[in-house]
Amino acid sequence: MVTRKFDTIDWCVNDQIGHLVLNQPPSNKMTVAFFSEMTDLKGEITGLTSLKALIISGKGRHFSSGADLDELLPEIDRNAGAESFLQSNYTALSYLETLPFPVISVIRGACLGSALELALFSHFRFCGEEAVFGLPETTFNLIPGIGGIQRFAALSRKARALDYILTGRMFDAQRALELGIVDAIWPKIKLVDEAIVFAKQFPGRYEKGMREVYVSRYVRRKR
């Protein structure tokens, strides 16, 4: 089953698994158009209650380098309704967290800023060995504005969240695993396949309280 065509997203459902690919390579920047298309897609994905899983990834070598600030900042500056514009960017992603089936981000290469916030709205995160993470917003005199502060802190403790968010420094896959930001590291070539294997053995509806149990029981860690 193939569904609609978008400019910034590649979206299809295959074997009851939804594949959402950020499709503006090489950096897959999250542009205003991307957020708008994510909003358009929201109704469709929410309606697909029989999906077994949703897998989010980036086209090419990177997940995404995050929001396009050169486009976003002037947009906010001249937009009188900037707050509701930002609110709609938030809801374009935040609903992913409430979906009844597992939402898995598969991360290769860079996963920075809003892109990490997007990944933090998914229930599970798998990454390649060469993946690089960070919330660099404070170094541009901003803050992570799409729920990243709270979710990072909830996964990794306040101390580490403050350290990484205030310094804005990047960290690698191994550190992300130690921090609890990702659930497994796999060779990047196998990532999507591993996510599919995980999704297929997943027992029905996703329930938040069971996250840790699912991770320990169904996520095969690389050795």
Place this chain on the structure above:
Amino acid sequence: MKGKHQIEWEIRDGIGIITISSPPENYLYEPAFVPLESLKKWTADPSLKGILIHGKGKHFSAGGDLDRLFSLITDNHDLKAYLAAGTTLLEYLIGTDLPLVAAIQGVCFGGGLELALACHIRIAAENALFASPETGHGLIPGMGGTVRLPETVGQAQALRMILTGDMINAEEARMIGLIDIIVPRHEVFDYAFNMLRKMTDALPVKVIRSVLRTLRNATTLPAEQAITEENRIFCELAKEEAKRRSAESEKNRGDA
């Protein structure tokens, strides 16, 4: 009354340092271990970027002065207001939205532990010891410990610590998530100080406070309101940054 509050304050490189100065045990003379007015005056400095809390000498703090507490009860003192003043003080510190780091060595008991729990980051020396001994005196932790301890280490470990009053060492404290980092005894202050510097040096105070405020909102506001606030804060910073950038490019054009 003079001298009853043995707390020192200094600002070094933009970091405020609170020193509990009644060694060796560094008992907290009363729950409001420093007058709120003094704390307000100290933290009013607009260049302040973070706060470090530590104890003078070998220990962080052995907690409240129980002899004084029980003598107040027999004096028919307003005990509730007395305890509430301590809670208000901790809430005030958290409400500054500056990163709070506790540098802990030696004992960190009772009210001392509650003070450390109000901090965002706890750095402990290898020789640090932690306990919540209040139940042994027929009391419970009275300055937010019954809330912050389970938030930090989970209900099971919090109950064990509070009901048994048993002491745990730094290694165990790290295992259960009570502290964040263990460092050698002589390095604990410097480690905490340098960590605060590294986190805050390059950033404007406003950005630091925005991050801390957003983190705090996640636990103090209903989810929807916390999101709206996050939006508002981001928007405000983004508008300023957009103006700064366009002013800069104007300037560059002028220079060219």
